[in-house]
Amino acid sequence: MFAVRSMFRAGSRAAVPLRTFATSSSRNANTLLFVEHKKGAINPATLSALTAAQKLGGEIHALVAGSPSEAKSVAEAASKVSGVSKVLVSSSEAFANQLSEPLAPLIQSLVESKSYTHVVAGHTAVGRDVIPRAAVLLDASQVSDIIAVEGEDTFVRPIYAGNALATVKSSDKVKVVTVRGTAFDAASAEGGSASTEEVDAGEAPMLTKFVEEQVSESTRPDLATASRVVSGGRALKSAEGFSKYIEPLADKMNAAVGASRAAVDAGYADNALQVGQTGKIVAPELYMAIGISGAIQHLAGMKDSKTIVAINKDPEAPIFQVADLGLVADLYEAVPEMTEKL
Incomplete structure (x- = not known):
């Protein structure tokens, strides 16, 4: 159960209070942090989630669940992360691909046996899969995609495609939260000295079978964490136009490449490059929107960028309503000139 206080945005980046109701009591936090990892590396979104968890106070225990060949090395890396007091390690082949069916019961058993008050994870594809299932098992209403922590039971999250901010106050026994990675600085991956404890994987039910994962490989910076992003829209007219105008400019700027949903739906760019409400949420130092009209779905994914x-x-x-700098020009003339002068 939770109550909501909404904050509607005035203009492009401000907000004002709208309504408030309900209260609940709070207590000392004791947080279980779900550690997302791949090929032995901790996802940066987990480090941002840790920063949010630190604002709750209390101890933070990190859960590392993975295959026997990978869990130990990830747990060792997690033990060095600043802010973690203990690392719980669970090894099973069922955890190798971080599927929700085996992981959610593990989270439930740990929360119930160790009396955690909070479960925190990054609002990633894996987090959005695993954590809601765990919340159901814990009989809790998940608070998703938070961008601020106002107390042990009070969080701020965007709603209406980011046009309003809702302050949510949870009265559940266990607060289950996913964190928007771009809203919090990543915790330091060094400087910690957490203890390690092995935990039983339990039955680890396997209700689905992992078949394959297709991942786009690129030498460019990762879109989710890049400090500069160059995005193209439907105005590029074709996949050839996208690669001809967007990619050279991005390479000159050492920037990641992004795309609007319209460009992705039209086949101009890979789905992994989509920026927006149903794609990736980014907040780089510089975001360049080229041939993008600025539909609300796209703005929800990039309007927190430092410079647009x-x-x-x-x-x-x-x-242009959210842009810091705007150029009214034909991209087919402006982009090549800009690329040449960089």
Whole structure:
């Protein structure tokens, strides 16, 4: 159960109170942090989730669940992360691909046996799969995609595609939370000295079978964590146009490549490059929107960027309402000139 206080945005980046109701009591936090990892490396979103968890106070125990060949090395890395007081390690082949069916019962058993008050994870594809299932088992209403922590039971999250902020106060016994990675600085991966404890994997039910994972490989910076992003929209007209105009500019700037949903749906760019409410949420130092009109779905994924630059030939395009710098021009002329001068 939770109550909501909404904060509607005034203009592009401000918010004002709208309504408030309900209260609940709080107590000392004791947090279980779900550690997402791949090929032995901890996902940066987990480090951002740790920063959010630190604002709750109390001890933070990190759960590392993985295959026997991988769990030990990840647990060793997690023990060095600043802010973690204990690392719980559970090894099973059932955890090798971080599927929700075996992981959710493990989280439930640990929360119930060790009396954790909070479960925290990154709001990633894996987090969005595992944590809701765990919340159901814990009979808790998950608070998703938070961008601020106001207390042990009070969190802020965006709603209505980021056009309003909801302050949510949970009265559940266990608070289950996923954290927007771009809203919190990543905790230091060094400087910690947490103890390690092995925990039984339990039955680890396997209700689904992992078949394969197809991942786009790129030498460019990762879109989710890059400090600079160059994104293209439907105005590129084709996949060839996208690669001809967007990719050279991104390479000159050592930037990640992004795309609007319209560009992805049209086949101009890979789905992994989509920025927006149903894609990746990014907040780089510099975001360049080229040939992107600025639909609300796209704005929800990038409007927290530090500096937004828009290039569009339509002076009435919504993207200019959130842009810090705007150029009304034909991208087919402006982008090659910009690329040449960099």
